[in-house]
Amino acid sequence: xxxxxxxxxxxxxxxxxxxxxxxxxxxxxxxxxxxxxxxxxxxxxxxxxxxxxxxxxxxxxxxxxxxxxxxxxxxxxxxxxxxxxxxxxxxxxxxxxxxxxxxxxxxxxxxxxxxxxxxxxxxxxxxxxxxxxxxxxxxxxxxxxxxxxxxxxxxxxxxxxxxxxxxxxxxxxxxxxxxxxxxxxxxxxxxxxxxxxxxxxxxxxxxxxxxxxxxxxxxxxxxxxxxxxxxxxxxxxxxxxxxxxxxxxxxxxxxxxxxxxxxxxxxxxxxxxxxxxxxxxxxxxxxxxxxxxxxxxxxxxxxxxxxxxxxxxxxxxxxxxxxxxxxxxxxxxxxxxxxxxxxxxxxxxxxxxxxxxxxxxxxxxxxxxxxxxxxxxxxxxxxxxxxxxxxxxxxxxxxxxxxxx
Amino acid sequence: xxxxxxxxxxxxxxxxxxxxxxxxxxxxxxxxxxxxxxxxxxxxxxxxxxxxxxxxxxxxxxxxxxxxxxxxxxxxxxxxx
Numbered sequence: 001x002x003x004x005x006x007x008x009x010x011x012x013x014x015x016x017x018x019x020x021x022x023x024x025x026x027x028x029x030x031x032x033x034x035x036x037x038x039x040x041x042x043x044x045x046x047x048x049x050x051x052x053x054x055x056x057x058x059x060x061x062x063x064x065x066x067x068x069x070x071x072x073x074x075x076x077x078x079x080x081x082x083x084x085x086x087x088x089x090x091x092x093x094x095x096x097x098x099x100x101x102x103x104x105x106x107x108x109x110x111x112x113x114x115x116x117x118x119x120x121x122x123x124x125x126x127x128x129x130x131x132x133x134x135x136x137x138x139x140x141x142x143x144x145x146x147x148x149x150x151x152x153x154x155x156x157x158x159x160x161x162x163x164x165x166x167x168x169x170x171x172x173x174x175x176x177x178x179x180x181x182x183x184x185x186x187x188x189x190x191x192x193x194x195x196x197x198x199x200x201x202x203x204x205x206x207x208x209x210x211x212x213x214x215x216x217x218x219x220x221x222x223x224x225x226x227x228x229x230x231x232x233x234x235x236x237x238x239x240x241x242x243x244x245x246x247x248x249x250x251x252x253x254x255x256x257x258x259x260x261x262x263x264x265x266x267x268x269x270x271x272x273x274x275x276x277x278x279x280x281x282x283x284x285x286x287x288x289x290x291x292x293x294x295x296x297x298x299x300x301x302x303x304x305x306x307x308x309x310x311x312x313x314x315x316x317x318x319x320x321x322x323x324x325x326x327x328x329x330x331x332x333x334x335x336x337x338x339x340x341x342x343x344x345x346x347x348x349x350x351x352x353x354x355x356x357x358x359x360x361x362x363x364x365x366x367x368x369x370x371x372x373x374x375x376x377x378x379x380x381x382x383x384x385x386x387x388x389x390x391x392x393x394x395x396x397x398x399x400x401x402x403x404x405x
Numbered sequence: 406x407x408x409x410x411x412x413x414x415x416x417x418x419x420x421x422x423x424x425x426x427x428x429x430x431x432x433x434x435x436x437x438x439x440x441x442x443x444x445x446x447x448x449x450x451x452x453x454x455x456x457x458x459x460x461x462x463x464x465x466x467x468x469x470x471x472x473x474x475x476x477x478x479x480x481x482x483x484x485x486x
Contacts, residue, residue: 139422154446158434158446159429159448160446161422162422165434168416169415219417219419220420221418222417222419223416
């Protein structure tokens, strides 16, 4: 009989008994990205190359230093493309994690395992897409991942075609059970937009948004209006991970990876089949693992870069990670709490909702810049020393990484 | 199976994400919890789009065509919550 408590005790014992020291063994030493645009002449690969070179330059490294690369699940760029075009040679480790939108954070987990074990030394993690110029989610033409095959035949005939329609039902149920309102989702959209307005690199830098704007936006699928959904944009971002020891010799102050975790929901292939769609259970499991590894809790986090494919993800993640209780996310995001200057600034770059959609890689870029105190003063979280990054996948999977300076 | 159930969740889609749905928008997709405990998805008939809310009782009907018998649900014609 599956015993979850027994399994947790076993996991915790394994972590402490491991001969591989994991917490703080690795550091993010370089971050880089392209412009986030609507329209580009560059191919997805070119965007990846640009972001990768920027991240390596940021670290004071070159392609010859890289011995591991982890292309993103849905980017359509393979390791061989990057080897050939960046001039990577003699790679010791390549992998592509396949958890949809949770993939980038999960890849950070793989990178840390490779580096902490000594299998690899310097890992490049790029991600990006031509989400405006080619792969527009709203066109309904993006291919569904293999994991969804079993559910699609039961859902597609009824017009349930895109992620917005699945997650809208999770949000709608949350509203029904807890009285969460569309205005509360609007607070999330407005917070991300306010932060983007302070970020010259954000796609929405020049476009303010009020709660009224959010409420008046065209309806996509209830309760999601246009501003509840992530941007469709072109761009790429990349990070570089190496050992904590090596990090001390490189160009920028290290950002240490204190903890990470991945989690999956049940069943893993459908949102609407989950017993309780109001809980992002994969994220809760990922957070539990990451906090345990780091020896930290929600109160220790100075800023949170939360994967915001939809405003619902932010609310659900805040609950799943224990920043507030189940059902309390609506009031939690009101009153400026998640804005710069509030108790828990969220998505200080604008997020996928207002900066650009590069599969959550930009959330890592921003967390690192916050911890390095490298962002412009108007966007700097005062005293930022510990940051959390979450990435969310297609069916409420989650990955969480906790960083500190 | 009785074919009866309750709407567990619902979204009304206002954009056609595939060509077959252009004529149908706005249409409601409901996640239905059957009385027997199983969950199913269905679009609701156009006449039910406005009235459908979480908690409404629904009833299955079968649509036949192209060699397929597709179970769909509509609002139950008797008492609605």
